[in-house]
Amino acid sequence: MTWALPTPEEQVLFLRNMQRLLSEGLFVASYKFALVHALADLAVLKGDDSGLPLELSTKDIAAKFVELYWRQSRPFPVGGQSSGLILQQNTGKQAAIIAKIAESQQEFGGSLFRLKQGSPDHWRDLVAEVDTVVRTMPLWKLQTVGNESLEFLYENVGKGTKITLKPGVSYCFRSFYELIRDLIEGAWVRFVQKLNANKLGNITDLGSFLFGNERACLDAYRPILMDVQKGTCLYCQKSLTQQSQVDHFIPWSRFPADLGHNFVLAHDKCNNAKSDFLAAERHLEGWLDRNREHKDELQERLVASALPCDLYASIQVAKWMYQQTEKSNGQVWVMEKVLKHLDPAWAKCFAA
Ligand SMILES: [Zn+2]
Numbered sequence: 001m002t003w004a005l006p007t008p009e010e011q012v013l014f015l016r017n018m019q020r021l022l023s024e025g026l027f028v029a030s031y032k033f034a035l036v037h038a039l040a041d042l043a044v045l046k047g048d049d050s051g052l053p054l055e056l057s058t059k060d061i062a063a064k065f066v067e068l069y070w071r072q073s074r075p076f077p078v079g080g081q082s083s084g085l086i087l088q089q090n091t092g093k094q095a096a097i098i099a100k101i102a103e104s105q106q107e108f109g110g111s112l113f114r115l116k117q118g119s120p121d122h123w124r125d126l127v128a129e130v131d132t133v134v135r136t137m138p139l140w141k142l143q144t145v146g147n148e149s150l151e152f153l154y155e156n157v158g159k160g161t162k163i164t165l166k167p168g169v170s171y172c173f174r175s176f177y178e179l180i181r182d183l184i185e186g187a188w189v190r191f192v193q194k195l196n197a198n199k200l201g202n203i204t205d206l207g208s209f210l211f212g213n214e215r216a217c218l219d220a221y222r223p224i225l226m227d228v229q230k231g232t233c234l235y236c237q238k239s240l241t242q243q244s245q246v247d248h249f250i251p252w253s254r255f256p257a258d259l260g261h262n263f264v265l266a267h268d269k270c271n272n273a274k275s276d277f278l279a280a281e282r283h284l285e286g287w288l289d290r291n292r293e294h295k296d297e298l299q300e301r302l303v304a305s306a307l308p309c310d311l312y313a314s315i316q317v318a319k320w321m322y323q324q325t326e327k328s329n330g331q332v333w334v335m336e337k338v339l340k341h342l343d344p345a346w347a348k349c350f351a352a
Contacts, residue, residue: 005051006168014172017152018180022187024145029090031065031097031138033188038064039153039165040173040180044255044320045313047170054170058139058161062131065097070112072192072210073101076200088195096133100126113308131161139163174320175327178254185211211256217307218246218263224301225265228294234264234286235274236335245271249279249287255317260302260309261291262317270335277333278325280340284318285349291315292352315350322346 006014018036025032038061047054069089076085086102089095104126108115116123140158143151154163165173173180189207193200200206225246233240234249247266253276264287266274279287291298291311302309322342325332331339 005049006171010168011172011175014152014168015176015179017150018183020145021143021150022183025142026144026146027191028092029095029137030188030191031095031134032142033184033191034065034068035061035134035138035142037068037181037184037188040177040184043165043170043173044177045316047165047174049171049174049323051168051171053167054165056163056165058131058135058163059127061139061163062127062134065130065134066101066126067112069097069101070105073098073105074110076209078200085199087192088199089192091195097130100129111306114306117303117306135161175324177320177324181256217258220305220307221246221260221263221302222265224298224305224307225263228290228298229265233266233270234290235266235270235279235283237286238267240265240267243268247271247274249283250314250318250321251276251278254278254321257313257317258308259314259317260307261298261311261314264290273336274333277331277339278321278342280332280334281343281346281349283333284322284346287318288349288352319350 021036022033027033039056041064042056042060043054046056046060072089073086076087078085086094086098089098104115104122108119108122115126140156143149143153143156149156152166153169154165157163185207189210192210193206222244226240229240231240232238233244234247244265245268247264249262249264291314295311299309299311324330325342326344326346329341332342334340
């Protein structure tokens with residue numbers, strides 16, 4: 001079966017609808033932001049660029065909810081100190097999902113990966129509870145905008161444990177992921193800021209608390225990466241005697257996920273020069289080779305150190321990012337200040 005890809009007009013309409021959803025949707029809890037965010041993430045992880053409809057289980061959506069709310073359910077530090085303040089995410093009493101996640105955090109400490117790995121039963125129960133909330137609260141209300149229905153993402157069937165993204169929706173989420181994510185996160189920060197205004201005063205760094213990454217934790221990856229890269233920089237292959245940095249191969253700013261296999265060790269200089277660019281084909285090849293050659297060792301050591309990792313997801317994200325960069329005729333980083341357009345031959349790296 002062949003599906004027509006969404007026309008440019010349809011793609012613009014999708015973006016207009018998304019803007020409308022975020023600005024006119026009546027949000028009493030931040031669930032709707034989490035839901036759109038989850039759909040966009042799942043389109044990247046499970047969808048493709050065929051324009052086909054995409055079926056998603058509410059369980060997968062719920063698992064994404066837990067990931068998104070995990071860091072947001074920690075106590076918010078006021079004045080650099082832990083205050084015990086859990087940010088309010090609902091206009092009434094605290095959002096049920098936050099309360100459930102905060103409980104799990106107390107039991108398992110801060111690491112979601114540790115919970116998933118170490119207590120699969122607890123993880124399953126938590127996702128099941130969140131799934132129930134997703135199916136009763138935001139799922140069938142998301143596409144109510146003002147006082148009318150704007151059913152552009154999926155059909156509001158009102159029951160069941162699956163939704164099907166309409167033709168072209170997954171395609172658009174994948175094409176405009178960064179734009180949409182910024183829209184959602186910006187609206188989400190403003191929502192939480194407003195709800196907690198009396199407690200937060202003029203704290204301006206709420207965005208990095210809600211969505212930032214944990215820079216400090218990256219050091220734990222260093223010895224593992226040092227071994228699998230045999231003490232050399234992934235980008236220039238020279239020895240890593242000087243200052244090195246743990247770098248997100250697919251930049252965090254493009255897809256914010258701490259996935260162990262996505263990390264590489266590089267010289268400060270190489271890493272800073274690469275900045276938020278995507279790395280050129282030869283680096284992609286080097287990264288894929290490293291992950292292939294050291295597949296078992298990487299997996300074992302990352303898991304043993306309770307560092308988040310998911311090889312399949314890392315590869316899916318990388319493929320998606322290179323596809324999108326090719327489509328937008330984007331540039332990639334070669335070395336130092338050298339940039340070039342991505343060669344369509346990049347896809348061959350994945351075939352090996
Ligand atoms: Zn280097």
